Amino acid sequence: MKRHSFHMFPRHLGFFPYLWLVYLSLPIYNLISYETGWKLYIGYVMVGLFFVTYRQLYFAEGKRSFFPWLLLQMLIILIFCIGYSSSYLLMGFFTANFIGWYTDKQKFRTAYILFVLVETIPLIYHMDEIWNINLLYTLPFMIIMLLSPFGIRSMISRQKLEKELAQANEQIHNLIKGEERMRIARDLHDTLGHTLSLITLKSQLVEKLVDVNIEQARHEAREIQNTSRAALRQVRELVSDMRTATLTEELNEAKIILQSADIELTHEGNPRFDGIPDTAHNILSLCLREAVTNIVKHSRASQCHVSFEQSEGEWRLLVKDNGVGVPNDNHGYTREKNGLKGMAERLALVGGMMRITAERGTLLTVRVPIVITNRKEREA
Template sequence: MHVRFHVFPKNLGFYPYVWLVYIFLPIINTAQEHGLKMILGYLMIGVFALSYRQLYFASEHGSFSYWLALQMVIIFILSNFYNPYNLFMGFFTASFIGYYTHSVKFKISLISLTIIEALPLIFNTGEIQPGQYLFFLPFIIIMLMSPFGIKSMNKHQQLELKLDEANEHIKELVKREERMRIARDLHDTLGHTLSLITLKSQLVERLITKDPQHAQFEAKEIERTSRAALRQVRELVSDMRAVTVAEELLEVQVILDSADIISYFEGDAKLAGVPDLTQNILSLCLREAITNIVKHSRATNCTVRIEQKMAYVTLIISDDGIGLHEDHHDGNGLKGMAERLSLIEGSLEVLSVKGTTLTVTIPIIIKDQKEEGSP
């Protein structure tokens, strides 16, 4: 499987590139040298830039420490034998020391960096003026303090990540428990009823030629029992927690923001008076449409509009992406969405011109409600 090359981790954006500006300082300092010394200096700066890149991909328990040690060696050579101002390259190393989660490795690396920064200042006392020491001191203090701040920030990010994972795990446990509850309820409430319908159907099959009147009576019983089963299913569905459109819109906004898609909303998401079942199916359609936009559309903007009339609700989702190809109109979950809408007599329209527009229309009053109340 082909793996795409990245100079720096994609999730960090331009952050790693900004720091590369400070590589020009040792390059300028090395330009003052001549011959082999200048060539070796440029080679070490190149290796330092390579180590800077590799440290973003190396793991703490892998080659991370080796690349970090290599940076310290290069900083010592360039600041001791070339120019003391190359000590400021230690800001690169200091930022990576903060990535250590192991406290012993963190302390050893910080002490090592302190020694690396101090030795050139000690060895070059004859060349460095007293005023220059006052110039170096505050920057070195900031450099040696920065790993603590970076470590604290990384620890906070890790805690947030673990919290998100824990919340996802809790959601999965809740879903699993809900599935088990539904399975138990279906077994307890419908198992006996469906078994009874099966037995009575077999009885009608035997009686239809021998005793038509009795068979007709049993057929009526089957109808009554099936209506009771339908009523039990609807009672079971009504007990389930439906996801409202307002709740789903909050989730949708997070999904679009994480995909760098600007979201707009128009209408009233509360949908007062709209049954839970209708809201639940609208929420599922909205989630499916947004998932398709994030995965396939390459859009930069997405608009969600809700229109509520007396007899129906319309949900319109549009984007400015590449649109749908002709052979994809039945794909990307649209077929499943249409089948789901057909259960409550809803409809789906797809328009793919300068992006894609999905229009979902659902009647508020469902015909089956009248049938449910029938004897």
């Protein structure tokens, strides 16, 4: 049977709930300074019970038990203020914070009216005691305390709206991606479906003509070549129409991501790469994105350097960091992981390759060969 670990407060709130506990020292100080006998011990019990209500309210948010715990907390404040001293009114700051959590107007109004009664009844009860110089000290805090539920409620409502907006934007983004996939699928089907079906039929015809009419078979084979070139041209047109990632855009994104991780980015060379096809450019951009993501997640580096190099035979992308490096095998290559494996698979589509070495950090070298397209084929 799985045991649930005990948490004093919800873990996602961090140290925030603990900071408020500092203010519980004030009622404890008042008890020690001014009370004796049974009132002192009952006061300790009520402070302990008040702490319990404080803790439980964090876990009861949005549940039916929230209001009973809130009501018990206000009752403790009322007993303290009437039975002990009006100085315990400032314990209402705890309750004011929790009242602001109500998003329902009716529930917020009900809790707020009860809170105002809890804070004003002791003032009337101790009227002969508090109408002195101490009132000038207490009154500003009372006004702030009575207004704070509205501020907290407004802040929480804004956070909720921002969260809903972020979720809506994410949903829109997913819908756009889904629609883009459908568009690409339709384009591929409409553009290449007929062409590929034609290639299939002609290849079957060539298979039958080989033993019957060799000249006709050669003619059909040439037709298949022309049709396949047309299909290749159609694919290139589709790719050029799609919005692909570019190295310039990815470099700008890398600056933002690395800066947020306190990693300094430097670069050299021209990220545009003269004459590089869209497909190869897109794959190199994805490799740069994957490399930057790995640096932020795993390297613990403070510096990152990106180089773009171009020679007569290849385009090169080099990404170097000064982090902890990566585990190597005996041949100097890293063990493949999912991200690196996917990077290598994408590079294989354009005849590229990658290598990662670890020496005073990590160096990723990506190479993509420059393929000289046959002039006649390009013109066709």
